[in-house]
Amino acid sequence: MASKIVTSCIRLLLLSVLFVFLFYPDKFHLVLDYPGRPQSDSFYIRLAKSVFWLLLMIEILRIFYYGVVKSKAKGLAANVVTLVVPLIVVLIFLEMIFMYVPQSHEGVLSKASQIWWEKYWKPVNAQNYRDREILNDTTKKAVLVIGDSFAAGHGLENLDERFSNQLEAKLGANNHVVYNLGVSGSDTRDEAARLMRYPVKPDVIVLQYFPNDIEKVAREKGLTLTGAEPYADLTGSWATLVKRFYLPNFVYWQLPHTAFSTFEEFVNKAYTDTTVLNAHFRDLSVMLDYRDSSRAEMYAVFVPFLFQLDKSAAYTKPVEDFLKSRGVTVVRLTDGVAKIADKDRVVGKNDGHAGPAVNTLMAERVFEAMKKKSN
Structure with missing residues (x-):
């Protein structure tokens, strides 16, 4: 029995080398290159990690069997091991399960959201948007939807x-084609640049606007948002554990973190600071100049903070007024969102992005505005 325990210990030593390469490659300046990196572990990386955990579990159980069960060991040490080993096995088993559990979050920050991203963020076209490929059909009116993660769905x-897909269905795919240029984390300046680079000249531009679109320019002008960095509330070994392993990471992201009020205060300052606003208007003007040069119609659909409707509308009113003064048709959602049940406004309890009901409302309101303008 002693020899079997020794051989298991040797195998555990060899597994520890694999553990370092799989879970801490950055510590040795190693780069594992695979599709989806660095956004998420690929399926094959997760499969390799699953095999590691399975082998580890087998060796732990083997040592337990020969060291305690078969040897009929007794005493305090044996009792402690008898309690600890099943707990370790259960935790390993749960870690393996949560390596395949997708769950969307605000951003692609949690490991569960990375799994979700790998599974559902499809199709991705040649321009790297979550959309189909560009059609070679100049007989259809081209509608370009530009925005952030709310536009991307x-x-x-x-x-x-998604509202852009629903909008195309309402407009009629026979004479309209709607392209989605949504990118998570995008701000107005980035949206304007991407819009101008897109290889299709628009007949219609639909800007999806969210109150955090002003965030980057506000930071540039000196406003700070504290406590918003992911994992900022973790230090030392806890940070390592949560960042690198699926089960603790999943548990961590089910808990509340930075309060919305912190971001609310930041946004309130941004929209009342004339220096920030004027810089934001300059970024919007780049997009408007492109609209003018392409002779396109332009609509701006304002997505509010889905649980701070009135405050959200007050924040973005200066932007609405600016766009209206430049001939943009502003589409509001606040009254419609207020009629949607709280749980149906978002895609999930851990993800505040617009759910199907809000996307339907967006498509209906933009379609109505386009129909009204064409009459």
Whole structure:
């Protein structure tokens, strides 16, 4: 029995080398290159980690069997091991399970959201947007939807539920084609640049606007947002544990973190600071100049903070007024969102992006505005 325990210990030593390469490659300046990196572990990386955990579990059980069960060991040490080993095995088993559990979050920050991203963020076209490829059909009116994660449909597993896809269905795919240029984390300056680079000249531009679109320019002008960095509340070994392993990471992201009020205060300052606003207007003007040069119609659909409707509308009113003064048709959602049940406004309890009901409202309101303008 002693020899079997020794051989298991040797195998555990060899597994520890594999553990370092799989879970801490950065510590040795190693780069594992695979599709999806560095956004998420690929399926094959997770499969390799699963095999590691399975082998580890087998060796632990083997040592337990020969060291305690078969030897009929007794005493305090044997009792402690008898309690600890099943707990370790259960934790390993749960770690393996949560390596395959997708769950969307605000951003692609949690490991569960990375799994979700790998599974559902499809299709991705040649321009790297979550959209189909560009059609070679100049007979159809081209509608370009530009925006951030709300435009891209973050949290929506079925793209038919996304407002740009619904808008195309309402306009009629026979004479309209709607392209989605949504990118998570994008701000107005980035959106303007991407819009101008897109290889299709628009007949219609639909800007999806969210109150955090001003965030980057506000930071540039000196406003600070504290406590918003992911994992900022973790230090030392806890940070390592949560960042690198799936089970503790999943548990961590089920807990509340930075309060919304912190970001609310930041946004309030940004929209009342004339220096920030004027810089934001300059970024918007770049997009408007492109609209003018392409002779396109332009609509701006304002997505509010989905649980701070009135405050959100007050924050973004200066931007609405600016866009209206430049001939943009502003589409509001606040009254419609207020009629949608709280749980149906978002895609999930851990993800505040717009759910299918809000996307349907967006498509209906933009379609109505386009129909009204064409009459």
